[in-house]
Amino acid sequence: MSIKSFAAKIFAKVVKHQLNSWAKKPVETQQKVFQQLLKSAKDTQFGSDHHFQHIKTHEDFVKRVPIRDYEELKPYVNQVVEGKENVLWPGKPLYFAKTSGTTSGAKYIPLTKESMPTHINGARNAILNYIEETGRADFVDGKMIFLQGSPQLDNKNGVKLGRLSGIVAHFVPSYLQKNRLPSWDTNCIEDWEDKVEAIIEETLAENMTVISGIPSWVQMYFERIYAKTGKKIGEVFPEFNLFIYGGVNFEPYRAKFESLIGRKVSSIELFPASEGFFAFQDQQNEKGMLLRLDAGIFYEFVKADEFFNENPKRLTIAEVETEVNYVMIISTNAGLWAYNLGDTVMFTSTQPYRVLVSGRIKHFTSAFGEHVIAKEVEVSLSEAAKKLNVEIAEFTVAPQTNTTEGLPYHEWFVEFEKQPESLENFAAEIDKNLQQQNSYYKDLIEGKILKPLVITSIERGGFQNYMKSIGKLGGQNKIPRLANDRKIANELEKFQK
Template sequence: MKFKSFLAKPFASYIHRQIKKGMLTALEDQENIFKDLLKTGSKTTFGEDHKLSEVKTYEDFKNAVPIRDYEQFKPYIEMVKAGKHNILWKGQPIYFAKTSGTTSGIKYIPISKESIDNHINTARNALLCFMAETGNTAFADGKLIFLSGSPELERIGNIPTGRLSGIVNHHVPSYLRSNQLPSYETNCIDEWETKLDKIVEETINQDMTLISGIPPWMQMYFDRISQVSGKKIKDIFPNLSVLVHGGVNFEPYKAKLFESVGKVLPTIETYPASEGFFAFQDSQNAEGLLLNTNSGIFFEFVPAGEIFDKNPTRISLKDVKVGENYAIIINNNAGLWGYNIGDTVRFVSTSPYRIVVTGRIKHFISAFGEHVIGEEVEYSLLKAAQEEGVHITEFTVAPMIKQDAGKSYHEWFVEFENAPANMAEFALKVDNNLRSKNIYYDDLITGNILKPLEIKPVHKNGFIEYMKSVGKLGGQNKVPRLSNDRKLVDELAKWTD
């Protein structure tokens, strides 16, 4: 056994035991975080505006602090950017994480010296739990890809600012620096395809043991390195032990990724965002991701169907129920308060608290009152694909509203690795699957208001070409699964027949 993997074993066991203990104290930990946040927050401009010093209970807090999205929160961010101190949290942030919003343009999310550990330690804990449970520590001795945005940072209001992954790159522990690929210089390349070619060049002759990134990026990397070498990934990297992924549901990409590898590999799913690292897969044998209940974040939840109501139901962790779809609201030690991050989750367990991410609040189709969410379309397509032996590369769905002749329907744009033998029969299977998952959609089909969905095949690499055309190829950029309008698919139609 080599040095790093030897040292990793006892450390992994220790951290794993601590996480197991934390499962039993989740509600107590959340209560303590709530009190600590109020103690610091009451001394800020935000705290004074919302009288946080007078808040004694969670009910008080809900009355004092409304739910806000970034646009509503922005005036406070602008004060921080202007150089003012003690606005949302004590002092000033040590970083701004720069991220693109669908409606707000560029967003600047504060990261404090107290909150940076949430981002760094949670990623570490996910790997250590895997080591402790599986006994696989050998990958610590090989080369590891931690794909990031450019680690070069600009300054906004004298605060270092960049993509979260680029910021985190500066905090990779020193003991992993010698294992980390690609190089700092390569990570600084902005142009995606140039960067990808350089990553292939730097890694093709290395002993890669772990690869981390969002699934579409992994697939592009695997395709490119296989083109260069003419080999399957398992033959290029025989010691590749684990794939770490997050950002989008892994299931639509899994079959093609493992086909590219040439074998099935263990995977670790994570749930990081600029606003916080919310959950991670702590076990290979349990469904869902363990909620990060003791890492500087106090969580709130709103039933997803109520999130746009004037006075939605708003609950803390102790009142969540298994199987319900919630919008996730956070309060953290970087100064975000009542902050709607835009994601929806569903609890699969409350002992311990484990979740699955079900989609984005704004990524749904309800053009006809059906409120179809991402989890439902992914299930519907993948179930049909598995039954038919079909592999899906990428897909998105939009409404086709007919105002003259004919009935409206959902139009699915799908890029197939191998197309079904009978597209009409395949589409009907997908439609029936969706009807079984969503009663509102089923009612619209049964009532003859909508006709069954139609599938429009996208040319090979059509989604890549589309993302390139809009300047969003690579990195952490993702194709929305669902839209309520046709802006995306009207552009994507260039890559269909």
């Protein structure tokens, strides 16, 4: 055992003890975070506007601070971007994480000196927790690759600006720098396809032990290595045994990954965003990710099927239940207050509190009142693919309401790695699973309001070509699993087989 792996095991024990200390006191931990946030921001413009000095309880907070999304918080954010101090949080932020908005164009998410460490510690603690759980630490001696955005930063009125993954690259601890790939110059390449080729050149001869990134883009990296070498990834990198991912559900990709690698590898799921590092997988054999209740974030939850009501009930961590779809609302030490992140989550456990990401509140299919969510389509597809020995590269779902004949239906656009023997049988299996997942959908099928789903097969590379056509190839960009309109569907039709 090397000195580095021995030290990692010692550090892992310390971190695990810290995790246990707050995980065993979830309600008290969240109450402490709540009070600290209010105290810190009471003299800011937002705190003054919303009378933070008079807020003592969660009920007070609900009365004075409404739920807002980015568009609704934008008047405050714009002042911060213009250089004004003490608006949402004391002083000025250290960085702005620039993300792509839907209706608002570019979004500028503040990162403060208080919030920045929580992003760094989240990823670090996920790995250390894995070491403590499994006893495996040898991978720290090998090379680690993190597929991410460019670390080059711009300046916005005295505040550095960039993609979150690029900002985080500036905080990689010195003891990991010599193990970390790709190089700084390669990370700065903007064109994603050129970047992947450069990463391959840098990594092929290295002892890669950890690979991290969004599954769809890591798959692209693996496929190009296989095309170049004719070897499985497990042969090219025999010590590769840990895959770290976030952003999308890994299950639809798992079979293809294992085929490309040639064996199974351990994995750690993360739940990061520009707005905060919310959760990470803390147990290899448990569903869900440990919600980080001590990381400067106060959480509220609204039942997804009540979210668009006039005054939906806002629940604290003490009031949530398992297997209920919630919209997650956050207040943070970066100055986001009762902020609608847009993600929906389900609790898989409340001892400790573990969540899985079930989708996006704006990403659903409900053209007929069925409100099908991402978790339901992902489970339905994964189970059907496993049963019928099918491999999926990518997929998305949209309603088809404008039929020339017959009933409307859900149209599934699927790019296959391994085709089903019968597309109709595969579609029927998915449809059966979806009816089991969603009773409203089942009622619409049985009531002859909808006909069973239809699969449109997309050519190999079609989804990547679509993303390239809209300027969103690579990085943190990903295809929505569901839509309630045909915008993406109409473009994907250009790539059907």
